[in-house]
Amino acid sequence: MTAHSTTEPTELAGTAGCRACQEFDLAEAVARSERDESRATDCRVLRRRHRAAEHAEQP
């Protein structure tokens, strides 16, 4: 999985339209559908880190 966030403008509180956020959501949903809780947890951690870095969101 790669995040192409370097060329996209950063919009504060723009998580709804953020490709990376959507990919994390999708990856977590897939992991959960496969009952892979450890991977789902990884997705949540990565998404939280991404939001803190790209959307200035506090954990």
Ligand SMILES: [Zn+2]
């Ligand atoms: Zn995002």
